[in-house]
Amino acid sequence: MVDNFLAKDRNRILIVGGGYVGFTVAQQLQKRIKASGGIVTVVDPNPYMMYLPFLPEVAAGSIEARSAVVSHQQYLSDCELVSGRVTGINHAERVATVQTIADGPVLEIPYDEIVVAGGSVTRAFPIEGLGESAIGMKSIEEAVAVRNWVLERIGIASQTTDDAVRRRALTFAVVGGGFAGVETIAELEDMARTAVARDPRLKVSDLRFVMVEAMDRIMPEVSKERAEKVVAHLRSRGIEVLLNTSLDSAVDNHLKLINMKDKSPAGEIDVDTLIWTAGVAANPLSKSSDFPLDERGRVRAGADLRITGDDGPIEKAWAAGDTAAVPDLSGGGVGGFCVPNAQHAVRQAHVMVKNILAAREGRELQDYYHENIGAVAGFGLNKGVANIKGVEFQGFPAWAMHRLYHGAAIPTIEHKSRVFTEWGLNMIFGRNTAPIRHVRDPRLNFQSATGQEVVRTKIKL
Ligand SMILES: Cc1cc2nc3c(=O)[nH]c(=O)nc-3n(C[C@H](O)[C@H](O)[C@H](O)COP(=O)(O)OP(=O)(O)OC[C@H]3O[C@@H](n4cnc5c(N)ncnc54)[C@H](O)[C@@H]3O)c2cc1C
Incomplete structure (x- = not known):
């Protein structure tokens, strides 16, 4: 065969x-x-x-x-x-x-x-416009695209004279308040804050981050009390956390939200960036x-x-x-x-x-048994939560546990070394906030150099 x-x-x-x-x-x-x-x-x-x-x-x-x-x-x-x-x-x-x-x-x-x-x-739902407007956070390609996209939006906001364009460029929405969604919005906010602080034409208060969660709480992996503290932490950083709220449509990146309790309208937002992390x-x-x-x-x-x-x-x-x-x-x-x-x-x-x-070898098989040891999450530099065997941590200790755990858990000595080295270098020099341009259209320069028609990828994100 x-x-x-x-x-x-x-x-x-x-x-x-x-x-x-x-x-x-x-x-x-x-x-x-x-x-x-x-x-x-x-x-x-x-x-x-x-x-x-x-x-x-x-x-x-x-x-x-x-x-x-x-x-x-x-x-x-x-x-x-x-x-x-x-x-x-x-x-x-x-x-x-x-x-x-x-x-x-x-x-x-x-x-x-x-x-x-x-x-x-x-796991996506049949929400009008979602497929055209959003990106997931389930692959390395998506993560790379989001980094460049978010930093590019900050660059666009810095140059424009149109208030609506600036507002839209600096509005970032994440749907889904599980670990992946919370870590994503918190890490991005941290990066965006650094990038904006380096730009004399923009203010941190120009940034708008919105998390949309259909349930009445976020992060089911930690206790309700800890989840409430995380919501308070995110809000203290200016991140809007909308609980009991669902995305109803996203046509042309115009988000319509509804209240999950009574299905009444819960607001409309124009965004350039919509990240979907609502489950698998x-x-x-x-x-x-x-x-x-x-x-x-x-x-x-x-x-x-x-x-x-x-x-x-x-x-x-x-x-x-x-x-x-x-x-x-x-x-x-x-x-x-x-x-x-x-x-x-x-x-x-x-x-x-x-x-x-x-x-x-004809030996007896063993059953899989594992008691959950807890969870760790990072929310940007020096910020995080952890729950280890029922003991809860937040702030720097939790963030340090998150980094130590994952830095040690990634397979191979090579990758552990790379990750810890990058973290160390970032601590010394700060993170690089330059977007790599034209990742989606790497042939743009060559096309124009050879006199060809410049064809841009049509996707939004
Ligand atoms: C953003 C994010 C953050 C997360 N953070 C945490 C965390 O902090 N802690 C935690 O415990 N878990 C976390 N998880 C969950 C964790 O990563 C998954 O539970 C874990 O990866 C599952 O392992 P797996 O081997 O089943 O699947 P995967 O690791 O996803 O591997 C599946 C593989 O199958 C391949 N594949 C898919 N379809 C096919 C096909 N048709 N044919 C052949 N190959 C195929 C894929 O390319 C992939 O390589 C996170 C997940 C995400 C997305």
């Missing part, structure tokens, strides 16, 4: 997705499986594992984009890497269909064992498989991380991370299942490696 670059006649463990779970499992198994004559094959459209908790800091220019991604080629050198998207899994036949990148060939990859680790996707959903790729799914589209897994249907575990099929419904035996999850976070994903990956090896 296979007539391409794939290894032939090798016992193959196919890993779908090289993110937190996939990267960790592949890294730990690659040498052992290769030594036993097999091969670990990792399929991912991205050539890297993204350290997602760093996206807000990448968007705020505190960390370079490349330091927040871990190259598969460099660190999974004993794996077989396929750049593509799994579009179907037929476990009965032990074959996965892969659309390789750039409309390359469609591969049918046979395997013996599979790890489903495709993560989650941004399981990767829809699982729907193109013959694996059992729960009502949220997650692959059903047992506590030992084997994919499990009504008739019990399915042979040689594993799932973990955001894409899987893994029972939370600590009793701390939502609906009895682990919540989608990195804390679970990386620990599940370690248990999965042990279980894959144990199953091969």
Whole structure:
């Protein structure tokens, strides 16, 4: 069946997705499986594992984009890497269909064992104008684009003589008050404040940051009291936090808000920047498989991380991370299942490696058990919140914990060193607030130099 670059006649463990779970499992198994004559094959459209908790800091220019991604080629050198998207899994036949990148060939990859680790996707709603006006915060590309975009808006505001243009350029809205949304708006506000303070034509009070949250609270990961303190902190920085408020439409970047309690209008805002962080959903790729799914589209897994249907575990099929419904035996999850976070994903990956090896050697499998140790969040330089085993911190200690935890948690010594070095340099020299121009249109200069018609990308953000 296979007539391409794939290894032939090798016992193959196919890993779908090289993110937190996939990267960790592949890294730990690659040498052992290769030594036993097999091969670990990792399929991912991205050539890297993204350290997602760093996206807000990448968007705020505190960390370079490349330091927040871990190259598969460099660190999974004993794996077989396929750049593509799994579009179907037929476990009965032990074959996965892969659309390789750039409309390359469609591969049918046979395997013996599979790890489903495709993560989650941004969950959006059918809101008029949202697709055209907004950007998510779920990929490194989005974080890079947001940094440049926000700094460009500040540059535009500095030059314009039109009040409406300036107001719009300096108005930034984030929808979604979970960890990602709060960190994103707080980090961006910190960066924008620095950039504006360096511009004699603008005032910090010209900036307008608005967070829109449909629930009556933000950050479900921390206690209600702590969340209220975070709201107070954000408001003390001038960030408007609109609770019980939802985005009704975003046509032409004109936001119409509604009150969630009585569905009455809750204001209208013109923005140049709209960032959507209102939740994630399981990767829809699982729907193109013959694996059992729960009502949220997650692959059903047992506590030992084997994919499990009504008739019990399915042979040689594993799932973990955001894409899987893994029972939370600590009793701390939502609906009895682990919540989608990195804390679970990386620990599940370690248990999965042990279980894959144990199953091969006929040993007993172990169940995944993890009690939530808490959460840390950074809100810009020297600001943050943390909840470690029920003890809550804020301000500098929380921010320092956030940096220490994530700086130590990003895979590889190389990346830890890069991140800590960048933080250190930023402390000494301040952060760089120059936007890189024309990232979306890198050929503009060359087009004009060669007399071609200059074609600008039409996207807004
Ligand atoms: C902005 C942000 C901040 C966060 N901050 C925190 C935090 O502070 N603490 C915390 O615990 N968690 C945090 N999280 C959540 C955490 O990052 C995720 O829970 C974790 O990444 C899940 O790991 P995973 O391996 O399941 O998925 P991922 O790490 O997302 O990996 C999935 C991989 O699958 C690949 N893929 C997708 N579709 C396909 C396909 N069809 N075929 C092949 N490959 C595919 C993707 O390219 C990706 O590489 C944050 C998330 C975001 C977005």
